[in-house]
Amino acid sequence: MTSNNCFGHNHCNNPIVFTPDCCNNPQTVPITSEQLGRLITLLNSLISAIAAFFANPSDANRLALLNLFTQLLNLLNELAPSPEGNFLKQLIQSIINLLQSPNPNLSQLLSLLQQFYSALAPFFFSLIIDPASLQLLLNLLTQLIGATPGGGPTGPTGATGPTGATGLTGATGLTGATGATGGGAIIPFASGTTPSALVNALIANTGTLLGFGFSQPGVALTGGTSITLALGVGDYAFVAPRAGVITSLAGFFSATAALAPLSPVQVQIQILTAPAASNTFTVQGAPLLLTPAFAAIAIGSTASGIIAEAIPVAAGDKILLYVSLTAASPIAAVAGFVSAGINIV
Template sequence: DTGATGATGATGETGATGATGGGAVIPFSSGAPLAVTTLAGGLVGLPGLIGFGSSTQSLTILGATIDLSGQTNYAFSMPRDGVITSLAAYLSATAALALLAPLTYTVQLYSSPSPDDVFSPVPGAVVDITITGTIAVGDTFNGIATGLSIPVTGQTRLLLVASVTGGGLVAGGTVAGYVSAGLGIE
């Protein structure tokens, strides 16, 4: 037999604060191959919108903003305030393309803080991948932007966009491939 339970002792001192966690990683994947275009003279053409296992080519040429009104939605909403710390991008070519000059494959984060369907580029949250020579099926390219400290408020919508410029192609061209990316947010 045991006796009655004794009184609870005094609460101990608060321990030291633990280390900050690594934050969240938001994964992006095009799913099927994604085609993005460049226009004659190497100007940016139709970009690709990348979601979570799916993607689509935008219906309009890339400008200063992207308006998703009437298009398929590939954006997500921030559930809380956060800080973007990094962006990594990867491309695996699914079609060959002979380049006459270097081409820049850009993966850029766009945001809509309002929130609405109009998105603008997030300065600094961009990976530019320079490609030279000939792109062969199965060629892979990658890049990363680290050391970022970009605040994002809760309810801001974020959209990942791929585009291309350059390449020296007289009549324009298409870069097709699987796209993967990861966004670090604390």
């Protein structure tokens, strides 16, 4: 493969290329199939090791994590040098230095891991590999982000207090006058403690299904318009108990990982609905584009927005929210907490 063919295509206007300057960012780092296999194995091991260490920062878990990062650094040293690889190795060495302490500062480790994740994507794009392997590496990056906590552990649930005595039933009052039509019902959504992972990649863009205190990353829109919920994905939709109209959508995004994209990235939220007897959801209405678009993302960077909608729903229809990067955004992997609300009249 030559260094300026945009992953096998001799121009920059192919549908799988997301930025017009793709040919200025060629694949330059050769990697053997054996080295690629080791890289995939190490990333898979890091997913479980990082989760285990933050769940229980014992000395055994610390040494296991230190060993994996040392192996990863040794593997990168086998590859041809590149700006992306050199920067990644500096971050890994900083992580190794921190983990060599018997009691590493967990806040510093979280910050270094977020920088490590941000540097992984450009490094993956520099490798001379086929698109399927690149997509696999990006999926593993999404899992790494999801395995890393965004803050401290949730405390234990307090004890339930005793039930109070039931009071006497009061007399039925007179029927009052009919009140004015209300402003509708507000349905809240939130990603909870698991950051949403939003990825624009060469093969397919993937986003996150937004639920009620939880989220499901790694989901793609089929043809850019629909999602069919598979058994392994779960259900993040709610059912409309009556007919109505969705009149507005509001959303908020807070970054949990730093990123320096090639060009500005923008987060969007879309409403999808499905008939009562179907698990296939279709995009409805206009997407909510959160502002500002990010030319650079720091941990804690935010974007928000609200948009008027006019989406009719029938009783029994299922309603789903989907968070992703806009198609105009460059190839990138963005992570953060997301919340939203819709109003139904």
